[in-house]
Amino acid sequence: MAGLTIRPMTPDDVPEAERVSDEGFFELDTRMQRISGPAPERRSDQHRAVWIERTLHLVGTDPGGCWVAEDETGMVGMATSYRRETLWCLATYAVLPGRQGQGIGKPLLAAAMNHGRACTRGMLSSSSDSKAVRVYRQAGFDLHPQMYLTGTIDRSTLPVVEKVREGSASDIDLMDSLDRGARGAGHGPDHELMLRTWRLLVSDTTTGSGYAYLNERGQLALLAASNRRTATRLLWAALADGPADVTVSHVTGANQWVLDVGFAARLELHQEGYLGLRGMKPPAPYVHNGALL
Ligand SMILES: CC(C)(COP(=O)(O)OP(=O)(O)OC[C@H]1O[C@@H](n2cnc3c(N)ncnc32)[C@H](O)[C@@H]1OP(=O)(O)O)[C@@H](O)C(=O)NCCC(=O)NCCS
Structure with a gap:
C-alpha cells in the first residue's frame, strides 16, 4: 500500500498504540454488540494503565515482536507479540476503524x-x-471457539475451599513448570508483570498443584493446574474472593470442568471469539489470558 510504513514499536509509541487499539476494539464492540448484552464502553483509566504497563513490558522483552503501521496521517495500526521458550504469542492486534480491510x-x-x-x-x-x-x-492457526460464563454468584453455592494460599515470586518455578505442562512454555518474565499487577492464588499439595491470577477487577485472569480437581478448587477460590458480578472468560471445549463450576454457581454460558493455535492442542486444565495467554 503506497505511503504505508511498518516499523518496530518503541516505548514512546505505546500511548498512541493504546489509542489505536482502544478505537479498534470500541468500534468492534459497537459493531458486534448483542441485543441482550451490555453497552460497549471505552477503556477505563485503570484498564488503560494496565494495558500501557503490559505493552511497555512486551516492547522491553520483545522489541522485535512489536510493530506499528503508519502513513502521512500518523499511526494507523499496531501489533504486539512475544516469544516464550518455543511458543510465539500475539498479545494485541488492531487497525483504526475506517482503515480496516485495506x-x-x-x-x-x-x-x-x-x-x-x-x-x-x-x-x-x-x-x-x-x-x-x-x-x-490464512496464517495457519486452528480456531477453537471460546465460551464465557457470566452472572451474579449465588454465594450459597460456594463450597468450603481448602489448600489454597496466596502466592508470591517464590512460586515462579512451580508456575513455569505448570505452564510447560499446559502450553509447552513457561510465562517467564510475564509472571513478574502479573505478580506486580494482579493477585496470585496457589494450591500445591501431594495430589496436585496449580495457580490462578485475579486481575485488577478481581476477575479470573489466568489459571493452570496439573489436574482438574486442583483447577476446580482454584476456580472456586477465585469466585469466592471475587466480586458478586463475575465473568469467567476464555473457556475452551477442552475445559468442561469450568462449565461444571460455573453452572453450580448459577452462571450463564455464552460464546465469544476463538483461541487460535498452531502446533498445539487446546491446553487443559487451563484458562488462558487474552493477551498473556
Ligand atoms: C483484524 C485487523 C487487525 C486486520 O487488519 P486489516 O487492515 O483489516 O486487515 P487486511 O486489510 O490486511 O486483511 C483483511 C482480510 O479480510 C478481508 N476482508 C476485508 N473486509 C472484510 C469483511 N468485511 N469481512 C470479511 N473479510 C474481509 C480482506 O479482503 C483481507 O483478506 P484477503 O487479503 O484474503 O483478501 C483489523 O480488521 C481490526 O483491527 N479489527 C478490529 C479489531 C480486532 O478484531 N483485532 C483482532 C483482535 S484479536
Whole structure:
C-alpha cells in the first residue's frame, strides 16, 4: 500500500498504540454488540494503565515482536507479540476503524509472526471480527471457539475451599513448570508483570498443584493446574474472593470442568471469539489470558 510504513514499536509509541487499539476494539464492540448484552464502553483509566504497563513490558522483552503501521496521517495500526521458550504469542492486534480491510493488517501481522519464525507453537485469542478470523486462519492457526460464563454468584453455592494460599515470586518455578505442562512454555518474565499487577492464588499439595491470577477487577485472569480437581478448587477460590458480578472468560471445549463450576454457581454460558493455535492442542486444565495467554 503506497505511503504505508511498518516499523518496530518503541516505548514512546505505546500511548498512541493504546489509542489505536482502544478505537479498534470500541468500534468492534459497537459493531458486534448483542441485543441482550451490555453497552460497549471505552477503556477505563485503570484498564488503560494496565494495558500501557503490559505493552511497555512486551516492547522491553520483545522489541522485535512489536510493530506499528503508519502513513502521512500518523499511526494507523499496531501489533504486539512475544516469544516464550518455543511458543510465539500475539498479545494485541488492531487497525483504526475506517482503515480496516485495506491491506494494513496483513503486513503488520507478518512482521510480528516473523519474530516467532523459529517457534514450534503459536497462540492467540481472536475476536469474532470477520477480518481477524480470516487473517489468522490464512496464517495457519486452528480456531477453537471460546465460551464465557457470566452472572451474579449465588454465594450459597460456594463450597468450603481448602489448600489454597496466596502466592508470591517464590512460586515462579512451580508456575513455569505448570505452564510447560499446559502450553509447552513457561510465562517467564510475564509472571513478574502479573505478580506486580494482579493477585496470585496457589494450591500445591501431594495430589496436585496449580495457580490462578485475579486481575485488577478481581476477575479470573489466568489459571493452570496439573489436574482438574486442583483447577476446580482454584476456580472456586477465585469466585469466592471475587466480586458478586463475575465473568469467567476464555473457556475452551477442552475445559468442561469450568462449565461444571460455573453452572453450580448459577452462571450463564455464552460464546465469544476463538483461541487460535498452531502446533498445539487446546491446553487443559487451563484458562488462558487474552493477551498473556
Ligand atoms: C483484524 C485487523 C487487525 C486486520 O487488519 P486489516 O487492515 O483489516 O486487515 P487486511 O486489510 O490486511 O486483511 C483483511 C482480510 O479480510 C478481508 N476482508 C476485508 N473486509 C472484510 C469483511 N468485511 N469481512 C470479511 N473479510 C474481509 C480482506 O479482503 C483481507 O483478506 P484477503 O487479503 O484474503 O483478501 C483489523 O480488521 C481490526 O483491527 N479489527 C478490529 C479489531 C480486532 O478484531 N483485532 C483482532 C483482535 S484479536
